[in-house]
């Protein structure tokens with residue numbers, strides 16, 4: 001099973017991308033993982049997920065052969081050869097495209113895929129299918145932070161600094177980010193900062209494992225981040241704590257910001273949020289006066305219809321205090337999935353070409369078309385975001401869909417719409433390791449490789465590009481995603497554009513396609529990655545060292561300045577009312593991973609948290625007449641769910657938290673709202689109005 005000489009890899013789960021080694025257990029000889037001493041990001045560290053990362057790889061339910069849905073039995077599958085599968089899929093796609101045009105086919109990708117596969121998926125959609133419809137699960141994940149970073153800085157790299165700057169920070173604000181559960185091996189960086197005297201502030205509606213290490217925990221009602229930040233900015237201006245020189249020399253837009261925060265007096269913010277004026281003043285003064293400081297955000301405030309504005313306001317904090325572009329300073333929207341960073345740079349997004357270029361920009365089209373050997377006019381225009389793509393399926397405009405690296409039936413908001421849509425497809429092809437909830441509706445289920453088998457490059461949450469080796473041999477008839485994409489292109493008669501000698505060859509083309517773009521990888525080669533254990537993009541030349549710390553002398557807007565924004569806080573899409581008087585928020589716990597396809601097949605972790613448990617406050621429990629135990633029914637305008645409860649003081653009283661790790665009758669996404677941020681098109685997973693009853 002082991003690929004003889006190189007049994008080292010990287011964990012497939014979160015964006016830390018910890019290095020691991022694979023070896024047989026001395027006693028049982030079952031393969032296991034061990035932390036690697038060689039990767040500089042989390043040297044010798046793996047969390048529970050990394051330690052159990054092979055469970056799904058070796059799981060008996062893994063799909064080993066291409067499967068065709070059997071017409072005889074409703075949920076039965078027939079084994080077919082790869083050649084039969086490709087030929088039939090291509091035939092069906094061609095027939096649909098002849099009748100309805102190229103855009104009748106859509107592609108839905110994922111943020112766990114390597115840079116090479118993400119890149120090929122974008123190219124495949126535009127060149128082999130000639131369709132404009134591609135998007136990916138990162139739309140649900142990083143798109144608000146991405147849009148905000150692009151607007152404020154002119155570039156989107158989740159973290160503007162390497163993790164090694166965290167211990168140099170004297171003041172750290174963690175907002176809507178539960179690092180202790182979601183990027184556990186990052187905690188030592190925070191603990192080191194704390195040991196050196198740093199103050200840590202957490203902002204979350206719940207007490208989390210992360211808030212345990214905080215000096216100040218702000219328990220904010222979901223949706224109030226911008227009110228809170230405007231309060232801090234108001235105090236900074238009133239008490240003359242703004243870094244005037246930085247604001248003047250390196251930013252634009254301060255007057256708009258000043259105007260927007262004028263009415264957010266501490267007294268008013270206290271009234272709106274319940275956060276005491278004294279706490280506001282302590283944080284505003286502490287952060288502004290600290291010599292160095294870092295702000296980290298994540299999905300808590302991003303997965304909202306105001307997610308872009310919320311993020312912009314946290315960026316405002318770092319800019320008005322001059323805490324960016326130097327030692328111990330920076331802003332970071334903490335990326336989620338394994339390749340959440342690289343996956344959003346190379347063309348999986350509806351409006352994007354490789355290197356973070358825009359598909360509607362004529363110069364970008366010309367550059368990429370040249371690399372691909374096609375006429376720029378052949379390139380389609382921009383498509384629509386992930387959820388809107390599924391809506392197009394529901395409306396019948398998209399009749400064939402290829403899903404590679406995601407389980408949208410569980411991970412999308414308003415699950416019922418998605419389930420209805422998938423059933424309408426004339427052709428659903430799912431490329432996966434397992435029969436996910438989405439794959440149950442597939443006509444073809446194609447067996448993919450796991451992280452341990454597939455070589456490629458990934459880009460971690462810092463913007464560090466590194467090479468992941470092949471550690472194990474492919475089992476059964478499984479194939480690499482990159483082969484599957486190229487072979488499908490061949491079957492569609494477009495194979496001439498997908499001739500590669502191997503993954504490294506794909507990377508060479510990717511690097512050329514990104515040259516001159518925002519996410520410039522053109523100076524990176526496999527050889528360099530093997531020698532240097534990771535290079536931070538932008539890296540525009542072979543002799544360029546890469547860019548760990550961004551914005552040391554200029555931001556990426558043409559004038560070199562960062563933009564400040566005046567944010568007027570807005571309501572969530574679905575405010576609470578008499579009928580739905582509570583706020584549902586959703587997220588993850590340490591032992592879960594996303595929609596659960598891989599993690600629910602990991603016995604050791606599954607045992608620890610086998611079913612969803614809602615967190616509610618004793619005030620709420622009393623109000624609905626719930627004793628110390630029992631179940632509750634949570635109902636939104638879209639559906640309802642019965643779950644067990646954990647009664648805890650550690651949650652904002654009107655808020656209920658439920659993890660989203662399950663499908664079918666345990667899926668909380670049956671309830672969530674599909675309202676989208678107007679700019680990023682990210683769904684409001686973090687806020688919807690619900691009613692709660694004891695049962």
Ligand SMILES: Nc1nc2c(c(=O)[nH]1)N[C@H]1C(S)=C(S)[C@@H](COP(=O)(O)OP(=O)(O)OC[C@H]3O[C@@H](n4cnc5c(=O)[nH]c(N)nc54)[C@H](O)[C@@H]3O)O[C@H]1N2
Pocket residue numbers: 014015141175176177178179181182183203204205206208220221222223224225298299300301335336337585586587588589590591592593594657686
């Ligand atoms: N164990 C585990 N780790 C993971 C994952 C996983 O599924 N399981 N997934 C990975 C992925 S893809 C991602 S994107 C990341 C996600 O990482 P995070 O974004 O850190 O995780 P979440 O639990 O979604 O949300 C973080 C916190 O936001 C809070 N929150 C809710 N509403 C608000 C609000 O209005 N304001 C503020 N300030 N906070 C709010 C929630 O209570 C929660 O504690 O984790 C990655 N790591």
Ligand SMILES: Nc1nc2c(c(=O)[nH]1)N[C@H]1C(S)=C(S)[C@@H](COP(=O)(O)OP(=O)(O)OC[C@H]3O[C@@H](n4cnc5c(=O)[nH]c(N)nc54)[C@H](O)[C@@H]3O)O[C@H]1N2
Pocket residue numbers: 110111112113114137138140141142299303336337404405406407408410411412413431432433434436448449450451481586587588593594595596597598660668669672685
């Ligand atoms: N309510 C609620 N919903 C949410 C969120 C939330 O906070 N609340 N968070 C959102 C976020 S941040 C995210 S990132 C999404 C993620 O949600 P999904 O996109 O559904 O992510 P996964 O559950 O990781 O599904 C990935 C699928 O790809 C397969 N896979 C893994 N690696 C590979 C590979 O290399 N090749 C191939 N072909 N397949 C592979 C896995 O087996 C699995 O079936 O969920 C979103 N949904």
Ligand code: SF4
Pocket residue numbers: 011012013014015016017018042045046047048049050051182183184185186
């Ligand atoms: S911190 Fe993330 S990358 Fe590291 S072992 Fe845990 S899940 Fe895997």
Ligand SMILES: [Mo]
Pocket residue numbers: 140141142336337
């Ligand atoms: Mo995510």
